[in-house]
Amino acid sequence: MAARGRKRKYMSLEEELIALKEEVNECEEQMKELTNRKKELKQLIEKKQMEALYKAAMESGKSIEETISLINGNKEENF
Numbered sequence: 001m002a003a004r005g006r007k008r009k010y011m012s013l014e015e016e017l018i019a020l021k022e023e024v025n026e027c028e029e030q031m032k033e034l035t036n037r038k039k040e041l042k043q044l045i046e047k048k049q050m051e052a053l054y055k056a057a058m059e060s061g062k063s064i065e066e067t068i069s070l071i072n073g074n075k076e077e078n079f
Helices: 013-060 064-072
Strands: none
Touching: 013 064
């Protein structure tokens, strides 16, 4: 198989296999980097959402326990 973006060079099967293994390794490394970035972004989104929830709870004038009870639907139970 030809490498991406390049004209195919005439290689032996062994050379082609080596080149293909190198390309697979590069793709696997890129996949790891992208997966890590995805995880980081999810964590940042979750943190931002938690901060927004906390801010809304504080601005409501209710305690954290009252807010949790409201969210859980247990309006009369204490946390």
